[in-house]
Amino acid sequence: MSFTGDLEHLPIVDIIQLLHATRKSGTLSVRGRKGESQLVFKDGYIVSANHANNSVRIGNILIETNAITTEILNQALLEQENANQSRKPLIATLMEQGRVKKDEAFKCLETLIELTVVEILTWSKGTFALDVDRVTVSDDYRYFPENLHQEINLDTQNVLMDALRIYDEKMRDGAFPQEESGDDDSPRPAFTQGAADMKSISADDLGLADLDRLERKIPAVFAGLDDRAPDKVHREKLQKAAQPLESEEEEQLTLFLSKYSGEPARRSPMSQEGVQSVILLSRDDLLTHCLTTICTREGAVVFATQEEQDLAPIIDQFLAKQFVPILVLDRPNAHESGFNSDTLSGIRKQYRAKYCRLAVIQLASPDDYDLSLQAFLEGANTVFPRPVRGVHAPFASRMIAFLEAFRAHITGYAGDMGRNRTVLLAKAVSALRTLREPPEIALVLLQFVAEIFERALTLIVSPDGLIAEKNIGVKAAKEAGISPPLGVRLPLVKPSLFSRVIEGGSVYFGKDDEEALSRHLYPAIGSPLHPLALLMPMRMHGRTIAFIYGDFGQKEPPQLLVEHLEILANQAEFALDNAYYRKKLEKPSA
Numbered sequence: 001m002s003f004t005g006d007l008e009h010l011p012i013v014d015i016i017q018l019l020h021a022t023r024k025s026g027t028l029s030v031r032g033r034k035g036e037s038q039l040v041f042k043d044g045y046i047v048s049a050n051h052a053n054n055s056v057r058i059g060n061i062l063i064e065t066n067a068i069t070t071e072i073l074n075q076a077l078l079e080q081e082n083a084n085q086s087r088k089p090l091i092a093t094l095m096e097q098g099r100v101k102k103d104e105a106f107k108c109l110e111t112l113i114e115l116t117v118v119e120i121l122t123w124s125k126g127t128f129a130l131d132v133d134r135v136t137v138s139d140d141y142r143y144f145p146e147n148l149h150q151e152i153n154l155d156t157q158n159v160l161m162d163a164l165r166i167y168d169e170k171m172r173d174g175a176f177p178q179e180e181s182g183d184d185d186s187p188r189p190a191f192t193q194g195a196a197d198m199k200s201i202s203a204d205d206l207g208l209a210d211l212d213r214l215e216r217k218i219p220a221v222f223a224g225l226d227d228r229a230p231d232k233v234h235r236e237k238l239q240k241a242a243q244p245l246e247s248e249e250e251e252q253l254t255l256f257l258s259k260y261s262g263e264p265a266r267r268s269p270m271s272q273e274g275v276q277s278v279i280l281l282s283r284d285d286l287l288t289h290c291l292t293t294i295c296t297r298e299g300a301v302v303f304a305t306q307e308e309q310d311l312a313p314i315i316d317q318f319l320a321k322q323f324v325p326i327l328v329l330d331r332p333n334a335h336e337s338g339f340n341s342d343t344l345s346g347i348r349k350q351y352r353a354k355y356c357r358l359a360v361i362q363l364a365s366p367d368d369y370d371l372s373l374q375a376f377l378e379g380a381n382t383v384f385p386r387p388v389r390g391v392h393a394p395f396a397s398r399m400i401a402f403l404e405a406f407r408a409h410i411t412g413y414a415g416d417m418g419r420n421r422t423v424l425l426a427k428a429v430s431a432l433r434t435l436r437e438p439p440e441i442a443l444v445l446l447q448f449v450a451e452i453f454e455r456a457l458t459l460i461v462s463p464d465g466l467i468a469e470k471n472i473g474v475k476a477a478k479e480a481g482i483s484p485p486l487g488v489r490l491p492l493v494k495p496s497l498f499s500r501v502i503e504g505g506s507v508y509f510g511k512d513d514e515e516a517l518s519r520h521l522y523p524a525i526g527s528p529l530h531p532l533a534l535l536m537p538m539r540m541h542g543r544t545i546a547f548i549y550g551d552f553g554q555k556e557p558p559q560l561l562v563e564h565l566e567i568l569a570n571q572a573e574f575a576l577d578n579a580y581y582r583k584k585l586e587k588p589s590a
Helices: 012-021 058-064 070-086 090-096 102-121 156-173 209-214 230-239 247-258 285-297 308-320 341-354 369-377 395-410 413-432 438-452 497-504 515-525 562-586
Strands: 002-006 026-032 035-042 045-050 126-131 276-281 301-305 324-329 359-364 382-385 455-462 465-472 508-511 532-540 543-551
Touching (some): 012 026, 012 035, 012 308, 045 102, 058 090, 058 102, 070 090, 090 102, 102 156, 230 247, 247 285, 247 395, 276 285, 276 308, 301 308, 308 341, 324 341, 341 359, 341 369, 359 369, 369 382, 382 395, 413 438, 413 562, 438 465, 438 532, 438 543, 438 562, 465 515, 497 508, 497 532, 497 543, 532 562
Parallel strands (some): 276 301, 276 324, 324 359, 359 382
Antiparallel strands (some): 002 126, 002 301, 026 035, 026 126, 035 045, 455 465, 455 543, 532 543
């Protein structure tokens, strides 16, 4: 799995939780203005870390916690230096000498990892990338040697909780100095909306200022952080492909990819309607690297995996962040177990049914007629032709043409989705202008909500409570249209969510923690898969006369622009007020 993106789009907390949930191994490198920090994962557990501040090293922390003395550290460093090829990690050396206990070593390593996470939390800007080829490739990445039969596998959730606690305490105490930024490099929130002015941790905050003199002696674990030229990186990736390219084609493709390296585009079309995410399922390393490079440059968060079981967690994560998810499925390979036509067919059917707003792109060989038709029948939004080695020559030029077309294609997805919703809103607003009766206006709102939600229901406000009226998708499929009134009554108590919306008159979208729903409505219509619900009030002459209720039924929540619902609710209120005053004018005087 490769995983790249921007901390603005996916904060470090979410990244760590995702890697833990998918049980992935690799080195997560996070780059920011302060440098680069790294977290090493094995099967979803954090096994090591590298702090961007060179003074924050495991040797410093051992001294700071009084686990060892400066003299012991210097002696261990000298022994490491003299060991040459048989050199062992610092903690392994200290443990074998009996100079540090295992429990103390674990605690110090946990502290190092927590401080690394805290440091990244303070970064207002940065990029991240997971490299699955860089885990345990060097003994420096594993502090405990094999002959001790002990690795550090810290509980990821506990590490995050402790790191967040430290972060909150230091933010509260004003311990972080303000990060400066240039005119074109303004800080952006990397963690929470409330932390607008993100700060950076220092050696002074950790009580390590007096240990700077040891920095030159402490071995630079993870030293040699790669800052190579983009063309070299691309060339190495292409050379590692299962079928290496001819030198001329390799150079051609390397030059093309180098143009798309570097910082993501500042004003990408993708980001105009919401951050876009590209989820790629492929076992072709060359294709994965090329698409990741192109999409990352356009400002998308890119997730690539070879395994189907990784898809659901990342889709859930992206939808929760209101990203626009695009699932890209590579062409099947009849010779690969678990990546054939039947497997991809099952994925298309399952994920299109579960995630109603998920966009699916199926890649196919240009001459694969049957796959193209089958993909469309099973809900794919697009079938995109891609070049195949040994079949379509010259391969490099065809791959470049494919990448350029693919980039142009996906940049329109987010905008298209937003424009489709805008078209629906425009039609609904236009319809409201011609209507004069409250039931007709309520019907327009009900139909608009049903376009976005799986279930929509009109609730009439009465002195005795709420009355469930006409609905869509509740007792019959959405395609069946409007169903008759349910005849269910819901009590109206104060204080409650219903009473707050009635009195405030604003659209509510969030968790449906209303007791009236769980005790009275859901037994009649069934509970939704996710506890998210819409309450859109219908107001006339300053009084709420009805609600439009909406939920996602048994499907996953899509990207939702609540502003569209608020605009429509306001227009409906104007229409109802106009109808009210019109009737008063038309009423004959006594």
